[in-house]
Amino acid sequence: MASSGNAENLEEAYSKLSLENGDEDFGLVLEDVPENSVKQDYNRCLVGRFLTNRKVNFMAMQDTLASIWRPVKGVFMEETDQPNIFLFKFFHDLDMQRVLNDGPWTFNQQVLLIKRLNVDEQLKDIKLSELYIWVQIYDVPLGFKSEYVLKSIGNYVGRFLESDSKNFERMGRNYLRIMVAIDVMKPLKSKMRIKKAGDDWMWFQFKYERLPSFCFFCGLIGHTEKFCEALFDNPQGTEIRNYDGSLRATMRKQSISA
Numbered sequence: 001m002a003s004s005g006n007a008e009n010l011e012e013a014y015s016k017l018s019l020e021n022g023d024e025d026f027g028l029v030l031e032d033v034p035e036n037s038v039k040q041d042y043n044r045c046l047v048g049r050f051l052t053n054r055k056v057n058f059m060a061m062q063d064t065l066a067s068i069w070r071p072v073k074g075v076f077m078e079e080t081d082q083p084n085i086f087l088f089k090f091f092h093d094l095d096m097q098r099v100l101n102d103g104p105w106t107f108n109q110q111v112l113l114i115k116r117l118n119v120d121e122q123l124k125d126i127k128l129s130e131l132y133i134w135v136q137i138y139d140v141p142l143g144f145k146s147e148y149v150l151k152s153i154g155n156y157v158g159r160f161l162e163s164d165s166k167n168f169e170r171m172g173r174n175y176l177r178i179m180v181a182i183d184v185m186k187p188l189k190s191k192m193r194i195k196k197a198g199d200d201w202m203w204f205q206f207k208y209e210r211l212p213s214f215c216f217f218c219g220l221i222g223h224t225e226k227f228c229e230a231l232f233d234n235p236q237g238t239e240i241r242n243y244d245g246s247l248r249a250t251m252r253k254q255s256i257s258a
Ligand SMILES: [Zn+2]
Pocket: 215, 216, 217, 218, 219, 220, 223, 224, 225, 227, 228, 229, 230, 231
């Protein structure tokens, strides 16, 4: 009988576990957990938090994001018991991909940091400090146009995620485009110095697509200079601005709202 066969296998497996030394030495090794034994489909689940210390109105946030995202097959949003951590369960990969690809997103001018849920991570341990954003790179000479250079630039701006498939198809476009996960605890990068060995330095300029409001004084996303602690603590006065709106890319198409 098949069932007794399974029972014997289990018995055999347990007999191999040593229980002599208490909890510290005990560990259950799971091999080949059947896919369907995990109740939820976590593959289409994103986890997010808003870049704010204020409490987010879940109902209003849900309505707003649903109307901006308009997922074809729907999305189920859930508050978790971790403050300011939300789950977004999609019913189709394409809807989820579009949300990851077309961001950043905001609600009430608060930026949503969002990523795929990692099933090996516990909700309480989830760190969300990266913003996925498309960066346009300007002033790149033809001799520098390679995936290697793009990856290096991406990892300077933040953490390189992907390169626009059109980067090398469209000769007429005067910028290259990469998606980067930027650390919101660090100032935005506006340019990068680069050279080939033996040559002179040159500067590549960056512009960010759908860049949420950021501070023209310290370059951090999530506040403006009106609320910048670094500026208030600055003895040089409050007239200095190290950044300006030129970091914002003008959107190629205005099909995306909010
Ligand atoms: Zn600031």
